[in-house]
Amino acid sequence: MNDLGLRAHAGEQAVQRRVGEGGPGHGSPMFGPVIPAGHAEFIADRRMVVLGAADEDDTVWATMLSGHAGFAKAMGERAIRFSGGPAEGDPLRAAFENRRPAGILAVDQARGRRIRANGWVRRDGDGLRMETAQVLRNCPKYIQKRELVADAEPLRARETSGTELTARQREWIAGADTFFIASYSPDHGADVSHRGGPAGFVTVGGSKWLSWPDYTGNSFYMTLGNLELNPACGLLFVDWRRGHTLHLTGESHVDWQDRSKPGAKRTVHFSVRRVVQVDNATVLRWRFVEKSPFNP
Numbered sequence: 001m002n003d004l005g006l007r008a009h010a011g012e013q014a015v016q017r018r019v020g021e022g023g024p025g026h027g028s029p030m031f032g033p034v035i036p037a038g039h040a041e042f043i044a045d046r047r048m049v050v051l052g053a054a055d056e057d058d059t060v061w062a063t064m065l066s067g068h069a070g071f072a073k074a075m076g077e078r079a080i081r082f083s084g085g086p087a088e089g090d091p092l093r094a095a096f097e098n099r100r101p102a103g104i105l106a107v108d109q110a111r112g113r114r115i116r117a118n119g120w121v122r123r124d125g126d127g128l129r130m131e132t133a134q135v136l137r138n139c140p141k142y143i144q145k146r147e148l149v150a151d152a153e154p155l156r157a158r159e160t161s162g163t164e165l166t167a168r169q170r171e172w173i174a175g176a177d178t179f180f181i182a183s184y185s186p187d188h189g190a191d192v193s194h195r196g197g198p199a200g201f202v203t204v205g206g207s208k209w210l211s212w213p214d215y216t217g218n219s220f221y222m223t224l225g226n227l228e229l230n231p232a233c234g235l236l237f238v239d240w241r242r243g244h245t246l247h248l249t250g251e252s253h254v255d256w257q258d259r260s261k262p263g264a265k266r267t268v269h270f271s272v273r274r275v276v277q278v279d280n281a282t283v284l285r286w287r288f289v290e291k292s293p294f295n296p
Contacts, residue, residue, distance in 0.1 A: 012225030040074035052182025052192030053102035062182035062236035089159025101189040112140035142196030145289040164207035183226035213264030240286040263296025
């Protein structure tokens with residue numbers, strides 16, 4: 001996978017043909033490993049980065065890394081180092097003792113900006129280090145505006161897990177306006193992306209099933225391209241006011257004809273296989289400011 005940023009992605013190409021967008025060379029082959037200076041500055045200013053990867057059992061998860069500004073730092077043109085790692089109890093906490101494919105997403109929710117990087121991550125002392133293979137800036141679509149407020153007092157993280165959603169977790173998801181999705185293709189690596197919409201855009205169909213509308217994006221189809229080849233994926237929901245995280249892993253199915261939700265180009269269904277909730281995962285707290293002008 002050393003050239004994953006330079007070669008055609010069979011899943012992306014299949015999705016682009018299905019929807020009549022993109023074409024040969026569109027998507028992953030457009031992006032190389034170099035971190036431009038402006039991207040490096042953006043990453044260094046972030047206090048939160050989303051991380052997606054498959055663990056040693058090829059179970060796909062999305063999680064959050066957080067710290068003071070500068071905890072994520074470009075090391076030259078093709079590497080990023082993160083001070084610290086996932087919180088205690090996080091499903092990816094022990095995943096990076098060996099080098100493995102991973103994706104990161106750095107988001108500025110206050111200004112509606114985001115940068116993605118895909119490559120390989122491994123443990124590096126008390127932190128993590130990524131070797132980049134793809135680095136790209138994404139559009140501002142569907143990013144709800146939030147601002148950081150004062151940090152909370154650090155408390156020990158508490159993990160609970162199960163194989164289905166509790167009533168409280170279903171309520172959490174049903175009220176969400178944002179989540180993050182990690183995907184993984186053994187031949188093309190891992191990726192993590194942002195999904196946003198009006199509060200309630202995710203439908204909770206019970207303790208084991210979710211769905212959400214897929215809106216107009218950048219036509220790269222990096223997430224759906226991975227899901228075309230491997231339906232396994234991981235979702236991350238954040239309690240922005242309390243610093244808790246909710247991690248789901250399972251399998252997806254895309255209904256290409258279902259446009260029943262406003263703005264939907266298709267609908268993604270998700271079957272829950274495992275749930276991990278980490279209370280006090282971060283000291284960061286956010287204040288909601290306004291919804292994205294791109295929301296349907």
